[in-house]
Amino acid sequence: MKSIRRASGVALVGLALVLTGCGGGGGSSSSSGPVVIGPTSTPTPSPTPTPAATCSLSARQDWALAQMREWYLFPATLPGTLNKASYRSLDAYVDALTAAARAQGKDRYFTYVTSIAEENAYYQSGETAGFGMRLAFETQDALIVPEVFENTPADAAGIQRGARILAIGTSTSNMRTVSAIFSQSGTDGLAEALGPDTAGTARVLRIADASGGERLVTLTKAAFDLQPVSPRYGARVIQEADGRKVGYINLRTFIYAADPQLRQAFADFRAQGVDELIVDLRYNGGGLLSIAQLLGDLLGANRRPSDLFAQLVFRPEKAAENDSYLFRPQPEAVGARRIAFIGLGGTASASEAVINAFVPYLHADVALIGANTYGKPVGQIAVDQPECDDRLRIIAFATSNAAGQGAYYSGLAPVMERTCQASDDLAWPLGDSRENAVKAALDYLAGRTCTPIAGALGGIRAQSAGKEASPRLLTPARPANARQIEVPGVF
8 A cells, every 4th residue: 555654755754654653733752653644534445566566757747746646745737638648767757747836946856766765774773885984075186075974984984075087087097187077077977987886986085185196996886775864073062261051063964874973062062051052064964754754843842832933834725734843852952052063055954944943033143054944844754665765855844933933935044033144164074163164153153253154046956146155065966866966976
């Protein structure tokens, strides 16, 4: 039987199987099972089709169209007629269905088809395959490494934040410069040159290390579990000169594995009496709504149980599915008096929902530090067709905060009462008080002045004007799965 399960969207993307502990009307449910969204009446069972018939391209297209017509948040944008025979893949067909909404900036490939098995593995543990690093670019001459993940091929090769990739090849005999690849095929060409995200894919890279010197490195992609909170720099307490203690937490993605890591970090903050925090979401493209709410809860010990964290609003005929999520008490929570959220163009969805949630309560005591965010105030449900391993992620609801603010399609900067411009400073490790964004966050928390972020420019991975817009994370024009969207720049 096909199931429809609520999630938090591509980046507010929830796992298709679970959104635990989030009951309707306040998030007080103690259920550990899935929250299933389905018809209000019991459907009439239909004969189970054979997998061959169900999983033909034509049948899968019919299935996708039916789900889109029932659940899509922007039904008026769906084409009246569409010749499905003109599309040779389900992905291409779904892209055609969402083309009008995409042209309006409402659905920037947020609706897509993915593998149920692969997505479940990612949300449970962060399981993925790759070199284990993020990549970005400032100019067409080199790719830049903003972050390296622990226990990965890139980590084992000694690649560090700030390194540059100058050339790529499958062997030393066919190396091509990044500049040549970019000139011929743009950013998609660079992603293609790095190979498919499958274990065993090998590439030779010419690297200029941040410490100086060039070398050739052969990296082979391998499966690894992404740690949501880095054990190296993900959580720490910064001691300021005036004696104040500032908690720093860097969250890479909102997956289930983040739960115990966040709780441990905040338990330490609480034990040290921290009430000012830097929450670094600069590369966080989103994830599970349940984990986003947990982060809000851990920041909100001074919030009342009646205070709204977020609202989910479906299209009018699906209003019965609307939901409200309230702040919940957590034993590890701190009562954040001031919060500096670090965000950049890759900061999206669940990350934006957490930031947006605190504006009605803290006003100018919550700030966006860095650059304008992506702009995704909508979320997804997941519709499964297990016999084909198809999961259709459909934009089905809009999100807003307690003040009803949610239409930030061009990013959060215009709706924040306080912002401070800062660049992503690759000369220093993440979490280092000398790094530009962290330093700007500390200045804000100390009451020192800063330059506000310029107005949003809009567009894919929207950035604000000025130098803070670089480096830009290397992301495919059309992301193919949750990992590419929620961990932007990952390879």
